[in-house]
Amino acid sequence: MQRYLIALFFTTIICFSRGQNIVLQDTITNKPEDSIPGYAGLYDISDGIKDIGRFIRRDTSQKVSERRSGISILPNINYNPSIGFQIGAKIVGGVYLGERENTAMSTFATALSYTTRGIIYGYFAHDAYTKRNKWNLKGGLVIAKMVALDYGMGMGNTITTEIPEEQVLNNPDRTRYINQYTVYGLNERLYKRLLPGMFVGAGVFIELKRNINTVGDHEITPLTVYSDLTGYHAGRYNNNGLMFNWQYMTRDNPNSAYKGIYADVVLRMSQTWMASAQNAYQLQTDFRKYWQLSEYRPNHVLAFWHWGSYNIGGTLAYLDLPGTGRDVYSRSGRGYTNGYFKGSSFFYSELEYRFPILRNQFLSGVVFANVQTADDRLGTKLFERWEPAAGTGLRILFNKATRTNLCIDYAVGRFGQKGLFLGLNEAF
Template sequence: MYKQLVLLFSLICTYPLFAQQVVLQDTVSTVETKDTTLYTFDHLYDIGDGIKDIGRFIRHDTTTKIPKKRSGLSILPNINYNPSIGFQVGSKIVSGMYLGDRENTSMSTYATALNYTTRGIIFGYLMHDIYTSKNKWNLKGGVIIAKMVGLDYGMGMGNIVPTDVPEEEVLNNPERTRFVNQYTVYGLNERLYKQLSPGMFIGAGVFIDLKRNIHTVGNHPQTPLGTYSDFTGYSAKNYNNNGLMFNWQYMTRDNPNSAYKGIYTDIVLRMSQAWMGSSQSSYQLQTDFRKYWQLSSSRPNHVLAFWHWGSYNLGGNLAYLDLPGTGKDTFARVGRGYTNGYFKGNSFFSTEVEYRFPILRNQFLSGVVFANLQTANDRLGTKLFQQWQPAGGTGLRLLFNKATRTNLCIDYAFGRFGQRGLFLGLNEAF
């Protein structure tokens, strides 16, 4: 039986290598141009197809059935791992659908999950990115409730800067001593965009972020969290970060889960407002830019991708746990190779390039190679762009749902200071 299963898996993976290539429409960009470089679903192979074929093989079912229309809904155990959260178990639902004609409407995506990790994190969320017919409106955001455990290595880039103030050295943490912060978070984030022209949107939104029961595990005479809170006047135990957002977005990418071509740009002005219940007023400008180059018309998932994510302080002070840094983007994917928050500052900049290449013609298996750079400022005089820290890695992709281009991503990444680890998850990092 074991040999038969191995043979079946080999046939599953290699059969489409000999299949005739067929060019059909699949998904399209928001500039109303047809994408004619993609295979029909009949020539793509995902994990769902594999499960069905194994079931038919075990049942000795040799009948040929007309395939049903594939659903954009993925329901699965949410097993994950990365150095920041440890090993994760839970359940996750990911869905994609079109609320209008595919030729002029982007895919709307939804995700919800409830998870537990071996670091003691318990979190549930509901997120959405909705495009109405002809992309006239875009509503994106979500809610999260979580008990969080975060690894903390201080502020800045880990550089050694002479100082006569012991507290500043604790905050900068040049020895990269690891602290562990625990807290509970209740968050809501909603943005509404109006289309100005094909691919271009302007919008506004609101965010509410309540953090409670904050503390650093263990007995430490001084911690980065406590030191920063003393410097800035924040409570080291509880605080609110509520405010308004103004947004500009330009998007021509052909798919939000795994883009083959196009551009995604999102610029957000976040204004924490005391009159809305925020502990302090502050202002951050966030930038998110992604560019995708399709390298082959016959192998559409042969792609070179570029990503920049940054957050720049325009005034006031953020609370320590809200400082921008590694993994502080929406889906905690910035800076693979380091744990979340490993580098952080009042301002932060990250850039990454990824080469994505097909392995099997049916797109069931593909690979990536990536590298990134990060920089942040600190309180000891290090400026943004003055010092950089690199990371890189490689990974495999398994096509999980061909209807939405959802991939199961398995990456191994490494950086400096002994930072390295395995990163698992659904959908591309960007």
């Protein structure tokens, strides 16, 4: 399957690379693409399809409308080691609800997909900013049948205990288990702007997990061991509660930022009075910084990302423990499968260098490296043990109106973990 994806990628490059000669003065003078009428000088997949159509018709007299849609309707094709190969339908879009000079782009996405690991996933997500960024409403709805790879808790430490349950839970041999479950999720957050770029808000989350089981004939599994130790039902539970939020945002685009900062701090409080299985308190932090490195090539960028989740009270259920790929869009930890490392508290950081390849931004590249750490129930503390990964990738400009890129990455971690990661929009 990876060979087919690579062949498809290079076929696409050959078809569309002719557009690299279409570079107008507006791009050279470094005007932001959103301020250029018709996004002159930029070239995306839509342009390539139109050029191929003209070539087939042999008719160059027809003019293409300068008005570009902020909505992309496309096959929802994805691949990574966690989900296998994914196919489905996806709609992503961006719109300004106020003047572009003082209002951030509002984005939305909805999709229905199926993967070769048996995952059926449907969602709707939104991140909307009203005029002059006075209010920000973000959240989403998820209904899914999930299949999740599981490698236990902690960082794969070698342990000396002879207790079978502790051996299974911390899994130093990195034995792979497969958990199945159905999830119904809803979360909404409302932010009010206090100062330019700064917001405070509150929200609610509802997560119902049902039909939880581990595939195969196992006497005990990390899921059952942890559930017995913490008093959770191993087959079904609710995780419902409230959120309080602080956000600071100056980045210029949510899909592929060239400059600015995004910071989000969330206190999640699972509450039994809202039908949650147990009370639990988790502090989540998300920080992203972008440095534009070139006056003439705006997509020449150095980007930094930190994501963390810290337990400050109570105990989460096993499937809700923070870990690799457990951020909102499951993009952290390229080089490992989702949930490969996890604990009650988790810390992740990544540095990515983004560079242009074609002058019209149709094709660009990235190199990246990341580290992560988690605690466990045997005494390993957060920041005590680190696991790295690194990789490189290519970007194809899918929609220049929203800076939507098709991302193809290959990353390598430890314990034999590696793989191809295909997705839409930057990881962060």
